[in-house]
Amino acid sequence: SQKIEQNSEALNIQEGKTATLTCNYTNYSPAYLQWYRQDPGRGPVFLLLIRENEKEKRKERLKVTFDTTLKQSLFHITASQPADSATYLCALRRGKLIFGQGTELSVKP
Amino acid sequence: NAGVTQTPKFQVLKTGQSMTLQCAQDMNHNSMYWYRQDPGMGLRLIYYSASEGTTDKGEVPNGYNVSRLNKREFSLRLESAAPSQTSVYFCASSEYGGRGGTEAFFGQGTRLTVV
Numbered sequence: 001s002q003k004i005e006q007n008s009e010a011l012n013i014q015e016g017k018t019a020t021l022t023c024n025y026t027n028y029s030p031a032y033l034q035w036y037r038q039d040p041g042r043g044p045v046f047l048l049l050i051r052e053n054e055k056e057k058r059k060e061r062l063k064v065t066f067d068t069t070l071k072q073s074l075f076h077i078t079a080s081q082p083a084d085s086a087t088y089l090c091a092l093r094r095g096k097l098i099f100g101q102g103t104e105l106s107v108k109p
Numbered sequence: 110n111a112g113v114t115q116t117p118k119f120q121v122l123k124t125g126q127s128m129t130l131q132c133a134q135d136m137n138h139n140s141m142y143w144y145r146q147d148p149g150m151g152l153r154l155i156y157y158s159a160s161e162g163t164t165d166k167g168e169v170p171n172g173y174n175v176s177r178l179n180k181r182e183f184s185l186r187l188e189s190a191a192p193s194q195t196s197v198y199f200c201a202s203s204e205y206g207g208r209g210g211t212e213a214f215f216g217q218g219t220r221l222t223v224v
Contacts, residue, residue: 006151008149034213041218042217043113043199043215043216043217044152044213044215045215046212046213046214049211089151091213095159095165096154096157096165097140097142097157097201097203097213098154098168099152099153099154100151101150101151102152
């Protein structure tokens with residue numbers, strides 16, 4: 001069956017460092033991959049989208065890579081800030097939009 | 110421009126009761142989704158509607174039914190609520206672009222407790 005896995009353990013980093021989150025998938029050939037941010041008590045909010053023929057995408061302090069051979073995406077936040085603390089979800093789509101379980105990021109001042 | 114609106118925001122049901130969660134979007138999107146979110150489980154897809162008049166099962170459809178009433182509205186029905194259906198329910202919408210695609214917009218969620 002199709003499976004999407006993200007780091008289940010919370011990621012704790014110091015302000016100013018780069019946070020790297022991982023998304024792995026199996027039995028799936030997504031047309032594209034998306035990353036979302038979710039704050040407590042709220043719905044997810046879209047951050048970035050990367051297509052299967054793209055290797056890397058950047059938006060301000062965010063960078064996403066997509067390796068369809070390894071079936072993996074990495075999500076980087078450079079110069080992290082306490083305001084970046086949230087849960088980050090990856091999602092894959094070919095028709096249906098399926099999410100991973102999310103990784104909680106905590107950035108300490 | 111309200112985006113995706115879900116009602117109600119909170120609900121407590123007794124086991125065996127039925128209810129319908131409402132969702133409406135004003136962005137003229139083709140695709141709509143219902144998810145449930147439980148601690149440590151992320152978002153799990155219950156049902157999906159690629160366009161008006163079509164619905165498809167997601168990862169966890171048992172115990173639920175859906176209706177795509179028109180392009181704007183997509184409702185989720187619990188016919189006989191069970192404690193295992195205690196969760197936060199999110200509705201979302203997006204354009205459907207086949208091999209392309211755009212972001213999904215989410216409602217604020219419905220917090221449902223079944224006692």
